[in-house]
Every structure is written in structure tokens, then in C-alpha cells.
Amino acid sequence: MRRTDVEPMLEARGISKRFPGVLALDGVSLALRPGEVHALVGENGAGKSTLIKVFTGVYRPDGGELRYRGAPAAFATPMDAQRAGISTIYQEVNLVPMMSVARNLLLGREPRGRLGVIDTAAMYEEASRVLAGYGVAADVRRPLRTLGVGAQQMVALARAVSVEARVVVMDEPTSSLEPREVETLFGVIRRLRDAGIAVLYVSHRLDELYQVCDQVTVLRDGRLAHTGRLAELDRLRLISLMLGRDLSDVRTRGLTRFSRIRHRPTDGAAAAARVGAQGLGIHRGDAPEANTPTPSGGASSRGGTLGAVDGGGERDDAVSAVAPARVALGGEPGEGAAGVSDGTVVAPGGGAAAARPRGGVSTEAGVAVASPGGEAGGGAGAGEHGAGPLGGASTDASTTGAVEAGGGAAEHGAVEGRAPVVQARGLTRRHVLSAVDVDIRPGEVVGLGGLLGAGRTETAKAIVGALPLDGGQVLVAGAPLPKGSTAAAIRAGVSLLPEDRKAEGIIPALSVRENIALAALPSLGRAGVVSDTKIDRVVEIFMRRLRIKAASPHQPVSELSGGNQQKVLLARWLAVRPRALLLDEPTRGIDVGAKAEVQALIDELAEEGLGVLLISSDLEELVEGADRILVLREGAVVGELSGDEVTEERIMATIAEQSDG
Amino acid sequence: MAELTARTQARVAVLKPRVFAWVQDYGVYAAVLVLLLFNVLFTPHFLDAANFRTQLVQVTPIVIVALGMALVIGTQGIDLSVGSVMALAAALVVMYLGYGWLPALIVAVLGGAVVGAAGGALVAYVGVQPIVATLALLVGVRGLANVLVPQLVEFRNPDLIALGSSSVAGIPVIVLIAAALTVIVLFVVRRTTFGRQVVAIGGNRTASELSGLPVKRVLLTVYVISGLLAALAGVLATARLQASDPTSLGLFIELSAITAVVVGGTPLTGGRIRVLSTVMGALLMQLLSATLIKHNLPQSWTQMVQAVIILAAVYATRERR
Numbered sequence: 013m014r015r016t017d018v019e020p021m022l023e024a025r026g027i028s029k030r031f032p033g034v035l036a037l038d039g040v041s042l043a044l045r046p047g048e049v050h051a052l053v054g055e056n057g058a059g060k061s062t063l064i065k066v067f068t069g070v071y072r073p074d075g076g077e078l079r080y081r082g083a084p085a086a087f088a089t090p091m092d093a094q095r096a097g098i099s100t101i102y103q104e105v106n107l108v109p110m111m112s113v114a115r116n117l118l119l120g121r122e123p124r125g126r127l128g129v130i131d132t133a134a135m136y137e138e139a140s141r142v143l144a145g146y147g148v149a150a151d152v153r154r155p156l157r158t159l160g161v162g163a164q165q166m167v168a169l170a171r172a173v174s175v176e177a178r179v180v181v182m183d184e185p186t187s188s189l190e191p192r193e194v195e196t197l198f199g200v201i202r203r204l205r206d207a208g209i210a211v212l213y214v215s216h217r218l219d220e221l222y223q224v225c226d227q228v229t230v231l232r233d234g235r236l237a238h239t240g241r242l243a244e245l246d247r248l249r250l251i252s253l254m255l256g257r258d259l260s261d262v263r264t265r266g267l268t269r270f271s272r273i274r275h276r277p278t279d280g281a282a283a284a285a286r287v288g289a290q291g292l293g294i295h296r297g298d299a300p301e302a303n304t305p306t307p308s309g310g311a312s313s314r315g316g317t318l319g320a321v322d323g324g325g326e327r328d329d330a331v332s333a334v335a336p337a338r339v340a341l342g343g344e345p346g347e348g349a350a351g352v353s354d355g356t357v358v359a360p361g362g363g364a365a366a367a368r369p370r371g372g373v374s375t376e377a378g379v380a381v382a383s384p385g386g387e388a389g390g391g392a393g394a395g396e397h398g399a400g401p402l403g404g405a406s407t408d409a410s411t412t413g414a415v416e417a418g419g420g421a422a423e424h425g426a427v428e429g430r431a432p433v434v435q436a437r438g439l440t441r442r443h444v445l446s447a448v449d450v451d452i453r454p455g456e457v458v459g460l461g462g463l464l465g466a467g468r469t470e471t472a473k474a475i476v477g478a479l480p481l482d483g484g485q486v487l488v489a490g491a492p493l494p495k496g497s498t499a500a501a502i503r504a505g506v507s508l509l510p511e512d513r514k515a516e517g518i519i520p521a522l523s524v525r526e527n528i529a530l531a532a533l534p535s536l537g538r539a540g541v542v543s544d545t546k547i548d549r550v551v552e553i554f555m556r557r558l559r560i561k562a563a564s565p566h567q568p569v570s571e572l573s574g575g576n577q578q579k580v581l582l583a584r585w586l587a588v589r590p591r592a593l594l595l596d597e598p599t600r601g602i603d604v605g606a607k608a609e610v611q612a613l614i615d616e617l618a619e620e621g622l623g624v625l626l627i628s629s630d631l632e633e634l635v636e637g638a639d640r641i642l643v644l645r646e647g648a649v650v651g652e653l654s655g656d657e658v659t660e661e662r663i664m665a666t667i668a669e670q671s672d673g
Numbered sequence: 674m675a676e677l678t679a680r681t682q683a684r685v686a687v688l689k690p691r692v693f694a695w696v697q698d699y700g701v702y703a704a705v706l707v708l709l710l711f712n713v714l715f716t717p718h719f720l721d722a723a724n725f726r727t728q729l730v731q732v733t734p735i736v737i738v739a740l741g742m743a744l745v746i747g748t749q750g751i752d753l754s755v756g757s758v759m760a761l762a763a764a765l766v767v768m769y770l771g772y773g774w775l776p777a778l779i780v781a782v783l784g785g786a787v788v789g790a791a792g793g794a795l796v797a798y799v800g801v802q803p804i805v806a807t808l809a810l811l812v813g814v815r816g817l818a819n820v821l822v823p824q825l826v827e828f829r830n831p832d833l834i835a836l837g838s839s840s841v842a843g844i845p846v847i848v849l850i851a852a853a854l855t856v857i858v859l860f861v862v863r864r865t866t867f868g869r870q871v872v873a874i875g876g877n878r879t880a881s882e883l884s885g886l887p888v889k890r891v892l893l894t895v896y897v898i899s900g901l902l903a904a905l906a907g908v909l910a911t912a913r914l915q916a917s918d919p920t921s922l923g924l925f926i927e928l929s930a931i932t933a934v935v936v937g938g939t940p941l942t943g944g945r946i947r948v949l950s951t952v953m954g955a956l957l958m959q960l961l962s963a964t965l966i967k968h969n970l971p972q973s974w975t976q977m978v979q980a981v982i983i984l985a986a987v988y989a990t991r992e993r994r
Binding site: 476478498499501502503507508510515516517518519520521522526529530531533534537540541542584588 | 864865866867869870872873876877879880881882883884885886887944945
């Protein structure tokens with residue numbers, strides 16, 4: 013039994029680190045003791061990397077104290093820290109690929125003969141001897157890059173240890189290792205521990221943590237959430253600490269079931285009645301197999317129907333029609349307006365609220381039967397054009413846009429019975445995804461749950477062809493997508509709102525207008541010449557509809573707030589009239605107001621028949637937003653939750669389940 | 674008093690970015706205007722039509738090449754092969770002149786397109802850095818041109834000579850061609866899907882890929898256009914010289930073209946293409962060297978002043994980030 017009262021080797025005491033606009037670390041303390049493997053865990057933005065960088069001399073703390081071997085320490089550079097005995101092994105091996113294995117291992121400490129010339133024979137001998145101890149039997153004369161990633165990592169590790177390290181920091185060392193290599197690594201880690209070296213181990217793989225770590229520190233939002241012995245912490249508890257959900261809280265609190273109306277400000281009856289169920293008209297009504305959208309309708313539609321702006325015709329020609337009409341609902345005041353039953357939002361007595369589109373697809377018209385208006389909603393009668401669940405679908409395809417449909421809530425079964433718009437089968441990529449299956453049905457929000465690095469983002473990218481795959485296939489409306497073509501996925505109607513808004517989403521130098529029109533450009537012109545009138549119309553519609561706050565459409569998008577940038581990106585996708593939208597952390601880093609607006613928008617889109625894949629690290633958002641949740645762990649689907657199972661507790665429990673039982 | 678100073682400072686702080694934005698957007702025009710004014714006042718015979726014509730004719734190849742260069746730079750790329758493409762076009766045009774000037778011109782321009790496609794394919798599909806890919810072409814294509822036409826060849830095709838030396842309403846035909854090309858490129862950049870895609874790809878390639886833009890095809894096309902324009906510039910320069918000179922035609926023109934683009938305010942980091950300013954940039958450099966020569970200052974002075982202007986332009990484009 014190791015004692016925890018041993019003098020720490022490296023210790024952080026109340027460390028704070030501030031970046032412009034963010035407090036990355038807020039009074040964090042952590043003690044690494046010799047002969048201990050210490051796990052550092054936390055979700056994205058929790059402050060793990062910042063803390064590591066403070067330890068290794070990359071950052072200087074703004075507050076608090078760093079103590080090393082019992083004395084205050086300040087490392088000016090990573091080199092200083094390394095000389096003092098703190099070695100770091102990063103995710104990406106940071107060695108020199110073109111140099112020989114031996115040179116890499118002994119870089120800067122090569123054995124020298126007379127005249128200061130490197131004694132190559134001695135160097136090779138030394139290198140072979142050292143590496144043999146790490147289970148690497150390779151020709152040390154060959155360039156490092158000829159070794160496998162695992163062996164390269166071992167070289168990095170051997171190098172880190174051989175520079176007389178007292179502290180070794182490992183940042184996700186196993187992310188690209190084979191299981192056999194992981195075993196070797198663990199062997200080495202145990203040896204380090206036995207040699208009295210302090211190890212800081214960062215990983216999201218719970219199995220690994222429990223195999224090799226003694227202590228654990230959990231960071232959340234830059235603060236210390238927990239520190240203590242790992243063995244005393246069960247998996248579920250660990251996950252709830254990481255995700256910031258209090259278990260008892262989740263148990264006792266009534267589950268805030270998904271309500272599309274709940275997000276809106278409800279201020280008395282008037283406000284409740286104003287709940288906008290505008291038809292977005294984002295659908296491809298003209299596509300032969302398209303599900304004719306029958307957006308939720310209300311009793312008295314003030315603005316009337318706008319219909320397709322361009323009037324049907326060629327598929328690409330019809331600019332997305334948006335009905336700016338605000339549908340007045342005769343609802344009851346307050347949040348109680350939406351009754352909840354069986355995972356479906358049922359409209360209150362007065363007017364139809366969230367009606368998921370019904371029927372529509374001609375091929376399955378027999379299956380997807382929902383009551384044509386009235387049953388729950390009691391609104392006006394069924395709409396005239398294309399609103400009928402059975403017949404109108406395939407006949408009158410040009411009636412995109414808002415239809416004065418009667419109310420009536422779609423049964424959950426109607427959504428389930430519908431053929432999936434996106435079917436991903438066996439998505440596989442080495443070390444990243446293994447045989448992931450995802451189905452997204454029209455009108456359904458599918459959540460992807462899991463910890464950071466579980467493969468959520470990768471799954472979404474794989475579906476739109478932005479991630480090269482070793483295997484698997486994606487079908488959209490039954491037709492296979494060509495591999496590796498984002499353009500083809502978008503043409504087929506599947507778009508991805510990427511996680512990293514700045515790097516992968518906006519084009520900062522361009523205006524709001526250009527950013528919105530970007531993906532739809534080919535359809536917003538003729539013979540390759542863009543039509544400013546068409547663009548202006550689409551941009552105007554979406555800026556108003558999504559309430560994008562910008563000085564003008566010509567303002568550079570980089571000057572907008574995060575929330576408005578996100579809305580611009582949503583507008584970009586809605587302008588191409590997708591069948592399915594994959595949203596990767598759509599509300600991350602945007603303010604509360606914009607967050608609620610984006611969430612409400614997601615709801616509306618689903619109601620209108622769009623298939624939505626929602627990725628969110630915010631469990632509450634996931635649970636409230638999704639109809640069904642797939643839980644991922646280490647690149648594989650480990651559970652599917654639907655109906656009453658969609659709870660924060662169940663998600664965490666599913667993540668926590670031991671792999672291999 | 675102190676308050677007043679503070680207010681002035683605040684005003685300066687507000688004003689400074691605006692001034693910078695203005696300099697960045699219109700600095701080239703202002704500089705050209707200042708130089709013109711200076712010359713009108715202090716340079717004898719500057720206002721002669723003949724002088725103007727000479728200046729314009731001299732700057733024409735640079736303008737045409739710079740138009741293509743601006744597109745390439747807009748995608749965060751660079752095309753060093755333009756000078757060699759001019760040389761290849763010069764070689765091809767005299768080789769096929771026997772079939773008539775038009776077929777010869779077409780062959781030469783196609784040759785340029787092929788070189789551009791090679792560079793574009795290396796950049797877009799193989800993933801070679803633009804500077805490396807086009808550097809290889811700079812060396813190789815110049816060699817190819819020299820193999821095809823080892824030494825200077827004079828020609829007597831009257832049509833080609835006429836292309837290089839005739840005028841319409843007092844304006845040389847080649848200047849008119851350059852003007853027309855400027856308008857076309859301007860239209861492409863501002864009004865076509867392709868042009869918007871070029872700018873978007875230069876602004877954020879990953880985002881463009883995720884938005885389903887045909888990134889590789891657009892990149893390839895951009896280099897093809899650059900090759901086409903360079904080849905056309907080569908034919909026009911050859912027509913004016915009345916001789917094909919693959920050994921020295923277009924030497925270092927890539928640098929002049931890059932200078933014109935940069936001085937025009939197009940950032941090398943991509944995402945922005947300023948067509949008219951690029952033309953102005955070329956005119957500015959031409960006017961500058963002409964002015965200094967007319968005032969009997971040595972060539973080395975011109976080079977140093979040009980260096981100052983380039984640095985100033987780069988500084989101005991940097992500031993806005």
C-alpha cells in the first residue's frame with residue numbers, strides 16, 4: 013500500500029491561468045507523488061491541457077504556486093522543465109522521423125569519441141540495449157519513421173525516461189496503439205511507478221484508467237471537481253463528475269422531457285399563443301421520393317402561405333421557401349402548453365403545436381399513417397395541398413413551404429415506421445471507429461452520446477464523407493453515397509455543421525451574405541453566373557428567420573458573435589434544403605439566448621421532417637433534444653436509448669459499462 | 674488640457690483602423706494619382722500620347738500575367754511558372770506559324786493551359802506545395818521552350834506583327850486585349866459561382882470542403898487560367914517583338930506579377946482577390962520606374978523604391994487582421 017502522505021514530487025497549488033476572455037484554470041491543485049500513476053480526466057475545455065502545459069513549462073501560471081521536489085519552481089521554457097526531470101509524451105509523437113531510431117533516442121546525449129565525433133557503434137549498441145527493455149526489437153540504424161506508431165511511441169517513452177525523468181506526463185498515449193502495444197505500455201508504466209517515478213496519465217478510456225492508475229483528478233470548467241484514489245470511485249460516479257451531472261439530482265428531478273415549446277419565452281397567454289410554428293420550407297418537395305413536408309400548422313395562420321418562392325420546377329431552382337408567417341396558437345398560458353406523452357409532444361387542446369410531419373413518402377404511405385388533423389390538435393381541418401398523409405405526398409411535389417395544415421400530433425410510431433433518410437452501416441476506421449451503424453429517420457433527432465474521443469465527431473464526419481474510412485457505407489434515402497465526397501453527400505441532402513466553427517465552418521474574410529450562400533451557390537444562379545437577386549432573397553429570408561443579428565448582410569462574418577456565426581452556418585445548410593442535418597456541438601461557445609434559439613430551431617426543423625443528428629457534450633441538451641440516443645465508446649456503439657430510457661443517468665450508465673462485460 | 678489630449682488620442686484610435694482600411698482599399702489608386710500628378714508637373718513631354726502608349730504597351734504582359742496570379746494567390750497559392758509559360762508560348766507560336774497566326778496562337782495558349790493543368794494537378798490532387806510545384810515548372814518549361822526554339826527566331830507573318838503593333842482609335846490592340854481580359858477576370862471573380870468559390874477556398878479550405886465545394890477542381894482550374902493568361906501574354910509579347918525569344922522572354926515576370934498583386938492589396942494569405950487594384954499595382958510599378966528613369970536616376974534606385982512600396986503594401990494588408 014502506497015502512502016499518500018509522501019512528499020509530492022510535483023505539485024500545483026491553487027494554479028490559475030487566464031486567457032483573453034477565459035479563465036482556463038481556476039485555483040486548481042494537484043499533487044503528483046513518486047511511485048504513483050495519477051489520472052487526469054475532464055471533458056473538452058476542462059483545462060487538462062492547460063494544466064499539463066503549466067507543469068511542463070509551456071505556460072506560466074497567473075496565480076498559485078508550482079512546487080517541484082519540495083521547493084517552489086518556475087519553468088521558463090519546456091526545455092527547463094525537461095532538464096529538471098519532467099518529461100512529456102504527447103499524442104503525436106514528437107521525434108524526428110527522418111533520423112535513425114538510435115539518434116532519436118539519444119538525441120543531444122550521443123556517446124562521443126575523441127575529437128567530439130559521435131561514436132556511432134557505441135550509440136547503436138546503447139540504443140538497442142535500452143529499447144530491448146521496452147519490448148522494441150528494431151534495427152536502430154533505420155529511420156524512425158519506418159517503425160510502427162506504437163514502437164515510435166515506445167522510443168519517445170524510452171527517451172523521456174532515459175533523460176532521468178522524475179515526472180512523466182502522458183497525454184493520451186494509447187490513442188494510436190494496438191491492444192498488444194497498450195499492454196507493453198502499461199508494463200512500462202508499472203515499471204516507472206516501481207522505480208519511484210511520478211506519472212501523470214491523461215486519457216478518456218476508462219478501462220485504461222482503472223487498469224493502470226492509482227489516483228485520479230477530475231477537472232471541469234477549469235476547476236477541480238474531484239481528487240482522490242481511483243479505486244474508491246466507481247465508473248458511474250467518475251463519469252458524472254466529468255460531465256458535471258449530479259446523480260442524485262438526475263434521479264430526483266423530473267426528467268425535463270423534450271418540449272419544443274419549452275425553450276421559448278412564455279409570458280402569459282399572449283406569449284404562449286405566439287409560439288411560432290413557422291414553416292421553414294426547407295424540404296425538397298420536388299424530389300420524387302421526398303416526404304412532402306406538412307409543417308406544423310396552427311389554427312389561424314396570420315401570414316398565410318408563402319409557398320415555394322420559385323415555384324417548383326427544376327429541383328435546384330426552387331429557392332427554399334420560408335413562410336415568415338407566425339402561426340398563432342390558441343394555447344394555454346405558460347409552459348404547460350405542451351402536454352407530454354410517450355415521448356411525443358402533443359398539442360394542447362386549443363391549437364396544434366408540434367406536429368411532426370406525417371406520412372409523406374409515397375412508398376410507405378401505408379405504414380406512416382397519422383391522423384389527418386384533429387386528433388390531438390383539434391385545429392383546422394387537414395390542409396389542402398399535400399397535407400393529407402396518404403395521397404398528396406407524391407402527387408403535388410411543388411408545395412414546399414408552409415401549408416395550412418391542420419394540427420395533429422404525429423405518433424411516435426409514425427416517425428419510427430418511416431424509412432430512414434440516412435443509414436450508415438459499419439463505419440470503420442482504424443483506431444477511430446469500429447462498425448458504427450446509425451439510422452436517422454425523417455423528423456427524428458438522434459443524439460450521439462459518449463465521452464470526448466469516443467468517436468462522435470468522427471461518426472458525423474464519416475457520414476458526410478469528410479473522414480476517410482477503411483470500411484462501411486452510407487445510404488441516403490436508400491441510395492449509397494460515393495465514398496469520401498462531401499459534395500455528393502450534400503447533393504444527396506446530408507450536411508454537417510462542424511464542431512469547430514472557426515476552423516471548419518465560417519469563412520472569416522467573407523461577408524454574412526457570402527457565407528450563407530456558399531453551399532447553395534450552384535443553385536443560386538444560371539450557367540455559373542450568380543444571381544444577386546436570388547442570393548439576396550435567400551439571405552434576407554434566413555437572416556430574418558433565424559434572427560441573425562448583423563449590421564448588414566455585407567458585414568464580415570468574423571465580426572459577428574459566436575451565436576450569430578452559428579446561425580449563419582445553419583442558414584448556409586438550410587439554404588441547400590437538406591434531408592438530414594448533422595449538428596456537432598451546435599450550441600458550444602454561444603451565449604444563452606442564442607443557445608435557446610438554436611435549440612428551438614433544431615426542434616422546429618425536426619418537426620418539419622428533417623432528420624437531425626445531434627452531438628452534444630451537454631447531457632441536458634442531449635436528453636432534451638433527442639428522441640433516441642446512440643451511446644459511443646471507443647469508436648463503437650455500445651448502447652441505444654429510446655423512449656423513457658433517454659435520461660442523463662442512463663447515458664452515463666451506458667458509458668460506464670465495462671467493455672467486455 | 675489633459676482631457677483634450679485624451680480625446681484627441683481617442684479620436685486617433687478610432688480613426689487609425691479606418692485610415693488603414695482606406696489605405697488598403699484605395700492606397701494604390703492614390704499612389705498612381707500622386708505619381709501621375711508629379712509627372713504632369715515635373716516631367717517634360719509626359720502628357721504626350723506616344724509616351725502614354727509606350728508605358729501601357731510595356732506594362733501589358735505584366736498586367737495579363739498578374740490577373741492570373743491574383744486568382745492563384747486568392748487561393749493561398751502562387752504560380753512561379755508564368756514566365757516560362759510565356760517562353761513556351763513564344764516557342765510554340767513561331768513553330769506553328771506556318772498554319773496561320775490563329776492556329777498558332779491557339780496551340781500556344783493550349784500549351785500554357787497544359788502547363789497550368791500540370792501545376793494545378795500537382796497542387797490540388799498530389800498535394801505538392803504551390804511554390805514547389807510551380808518552381809519545378811519554372812525550371813522545366815523554360816528548358817522545354819529552349820529545346821523547341823534554341824535561339825531567337827524572327828518571323829514575318831504580317832497578321833501576328835499587326836496584332837503586336839496596330840492600334841484602334843490610337844490605342845494599341847494589345848492594350849485593348851489586356852483591358853478586355855481585366856473586365857472578364859473581374860466578372861469571373863465578382864459574378865460567377867466559380868469566382869466566389871475561389872475566394873471561399875482561399876479564405877478557409879476546410880470549411881469549403883465541408884460545404885461541398887469542388888475544391889480540387891477549382892484549384893486546378895485556377896492554375897489552368899493562370900497558364901492560359903501567361904501564354905497569351907507570351908504570344909502578345911512575341912508579336913510586339915516580331916521575334917520569338919524563349920531564352921529571355923518573361924524572365925522574372927513572375928516577380929513583377931506577384932508585386933502587382935501584393936501592391937494592389939491582395940493578401941498572400943488568400944481569401945480576397947482585388948482585380949482592378951492588381952492592374953493598378955502593375956501600373957504603379959511601371960510608372961515609378963518610368964518616372965525615375967526620366968529623371969535620370971539609375972535603375973538601382975527604382976529597385977530600392979519598389980522594395981519600399983512592396984513592404985508598405987504588405988504592411989497595410991497585414992494590419993486588418
